[in-house]
Amino acid sequence: xxxxxxILEYAPYVLRAxxxxxxxxxxxxxxxxxxxxxxxxxxxAGVGESVxxxxxxxxxxxxxxxVAALNQLGIFSHGSKS
Numbered sequence: 001x002x003x004x005x006x007i008l009e010y011a012p013y014v015l016r017a018x019x020x021x022x023x024x025x026x027x028x029x030x031x032x033x034x035x036x037x038x039x040x041x042x043x044x045a046g047v048g049e050s051v052x053x054x055x056x057x058x059x060x061x062x063x064x065x066x067v068a069a070l071n072q073l074g075i076f077s078h079g080s081k082s
Contacts, residue, residue, distance in 0.1 A: 006058045
């Protein structure tokens with residue numbers, strides 16, 4: 001249940017951050033863009049304190065899922081399509 005609540009809490013921020021980073025850094029490797037998104041969300045979420053590793057793991061998975069969905073939908077034109 002805690003994981004679901006984290007997903008619901010962070011999903012809007014992850015979507016915005018992923019699309020913003022993609023718009024600005026299109027030609028960068030995916031791992032670099034993911035790190036930028038993680039750093040931005042971690043900094044915003046942990047203002048004044050560190051974000052627990054389990055929370056970062058959920059956010060990391062959410063980033064991967066968001067990018068995969070946007071690739072599948074063709075929103076990120078360079079992504080793989082099945």
